[in-house]
Amino acid sequence: MDESKVIEWVDLNLEKEMYRFALQDWRISAGVGMPHEGMVGACAAVQGTRQRADIYIDPPFIADEDGLKEAIQHELLHCAVGPLETLQHQIHSMLGDDQVETANVLFDTANEAIVRQLERLVKRVAELAIDEYEQEIEDGKGDVDCEAGNPRKRDKKRKRR
Numbered sequence: 816m817d818e819s820k821v822i823e824w825v826d827l828n829l830e831k832e833m834y835r836f837a838l839q840d841w842r843i844s845a846g847v848g849m850p851h852e853g854m855v856g857a858c859a860a861v862q863g864t865r866q867r868a869d870i871y872i873d874p875p876f877i878a879d880e881d882g883l884k885e886a887i888q889h890e891l892l893h894c895a896v897g898p899l900e901t902l903q904h905q906i907h908s909m910l911g912d913d914q915v916e917t918a919n920v921l922f923d924t925a926n927e928a929i930v931r932q933l934e935r936l937v938k939r940v941a942e943l944a945i946d947e948y949e950q951e952i953e954d955g956k957g958d959v960d961c962e963a964g965n966p967r968k969r970d971k972k973r974k975r976r
């Protein structure tokens with residue numbers, strides 16, 4: 816994905832995604848370029864107790880906007896489990912140098928598994944919400960006033976196209 820497109824998307828959507836993942840009280844930055852050589856894709860440096868994080872995106876490894884959204888959401892889930900990273904740093908201070916590497920591998924494996932499971936959970940919940948919403952529309956109960964607008968009106972707009 817083009818670097819400027821990544822930046823543009825982040826400017827437009829990061830805040831919304833933070834809110835979606837209940838991270839609106841955090842200070843999160845997202846930018847292009849990886850923090851260490853040899854790293855690809857995306858990653859986040861998370862300070863769980865301070866509710867701060869820096870997300871790094873590697874534009875050549877992001878295919879399109881959907882891929883970018885998925886990558887940002889993945890990194891935001893790493894923020895959501897931020898306290899684990901704080902624990903990791905505390906454990907490090909109790910270990911010898913030779914044990915730190917092993918502890919890192921164990922931690923990264925568990926951390927990644929938790930985030931992947933959360934990703935599946937978020938997708939499942941989103942699907943259920945859409946199913947429920949469609950059922951409500953079908954039952955004629957979908958007349959919900961919300962900030963995003965009235966679904967009935969949106970439906971009419973959709974039909975006009």
Ligand SMILES: [Zn+2]
Binds near residue numbers: 889893927930
């Ligand atoms: Zn990850």
